[in-house]
Amino acid sequence: MTPISLGIHGGAGRLGRRILALALEDTRFSLRGVIVRKGSAALGQDAGVLAGAKPMGLLATADARTLLHCDVVIDVSSPAAGAELAGLLAKGGAKALVTGTTGWTDVQDQALRQAAKDMAILLSGNFSLGVTALVHQVQEAAARLGPAWGVHIHDRHHSAKKDVPSGTALMLADAVMMGWDQSVTPKCLSLGRPLEEHPTRGEIIITADRVGEVVGTHNVMFYGAGETLCFTHTAQSRDIFAQGALHAAHWLYDKPPGLYGMEDVLS
Ligand SMILES: NC(=O)c1ccc[n+]([C@@H]2O[C@H](COP(=O)([O-])OP(=O)(O)OC[C@H]3O[C@@H](n4cnc5c(N)ncnc54)[C@H](OP(=O)(O)O)[C@@H]3O)[C@@H](O)[C@H]2O)c1
Incomplete structure (x- = not known):
């Protein structure tokens, strides 16, 4: 060929x-x-x-x-x-x-x-197979749990990355909204600022930090009344x-x- x-x-x-x-x-x-x-x-x-x-x-x-x-x-x-x-x-x-x-x-x-x-x-803000699967899983979890839960998304990347939050963090926030079947404006905290309080029902909070040569890690945490559900994807190589x-x-x-x-x- x-x-x-x-x-x-x-x-x-x-x-x-x-x-x-x-x-x-x-x-x-x-x-x-x-x-x-x-x-x-x-x-x-x-x-x-x-x-x-x-x-x-x-x-x-x-x-x-x-x-x-x-x-x-x-x-x-x-x-x-x-x-x-x-x-x-x-x-x-x-x-x-x-x-x-x-x-x-x-x-x-x-x-x-x-x-x-x-x-x-x-x-696509992320070409990896793992993140493509994660986006589906997050949408599915959001649909099952509903907007009674709050969601925290964290992105960690190398210190030369230009955009904050990452394109993948925004894709994950979109997946939550698709699962909830409702649009929410995610609250994006400034770079390096830690989460002080867990998100409340129907809220999406995105935090980010930039460290050394980290290729990319994303955590998605769903907070319900008395329980937490976490997903993590780590890219080990570009x-x-x-x-x-x-x-x-x-x-x-x-x-x-x-x-x-x-x-x-x-x-
Ligand atoms: N989709 C994914 O899976 C995925 C994964 C990782 C990264 N990304 C994204 O991909 C982009 C690149 O990431 P990176 O880590 O490779 O960043 P990078 O190291 O900064 O590379 C970007 C390159 O584009 C060059 N550039 C800027 N303007 C240009 C132009 N007009 N014509 C041609 N080249 C130009 C830059 O040149 P100078 O350095 O000379 O300015 C630099 O060499 C970022 O937006 C990043 O978030 C996507």
Whole structure:
């Protein structure tokens, strides 16, 4: 089978480099473009070297138009850059974009949804199998327990993470609301602030801290009258996200325009 041509946007980042490294070993894909930020120290570097492997003759560029002819593009950059990319790809007739970037504003989220009218876009704040299962479990628990319970979500990540709370914490809050079948505005405490009182009925509180090199841990705790139910997911390696991104790209490349999520890939 002809390999799927792949582009990576944000290829010099922590996750981008791992996606690059795994893509270079994956015979389902042929790497066609690697985009880094204008002014990045990685500009002009060989993609193989960026991935920690031997040179492969493809140089990192800041010109995202080079991605227009890829079968599928994976974006792990920033919300501003990701939203701009989605517009450029949709206008240019590209077929598929997987984005794992988190921290979208409403306007950026709208731009993605608009672009998904013209191309297939898969949006997920967490590509791991475990978190995809956790989201289902949390929704199920919320549906069974109902809004008589309160929920505390905690996210812990490395100190260079830019968005607070994490995209996964927000996905988990959405899962609780879906289970409760009602919309609640989660109370997001400022970074590092501990929970002082357990959430009361129908309340969702999100706390977050940033520590060293932690890849990512999420706890979801349901508080009822006299009982507590806890779920935990720990990512031990960034490669679980990189593998998930490639799995999603392989699934998405021939799909019709629309907005998809990891649950579509795994269902
Ligand atoms: N979905 C998931 O499973 C998952 C898992 C982990 C992380 N994430 C998310 O993925 C994103 C990246 O995470 P990370 O840990 O890799 O962060 P990171 O190390 O900061 O990487 C982001 C990269 O994007 C680059 N970038 C910024 N603007 C760009 C542009 N216009 N064109 C091309 N590249 C650009 C940055 O370049 P400079 O450094 O030069 O600014 C940096 O190299 C974050 O939003 C993070 O929350 C998602």
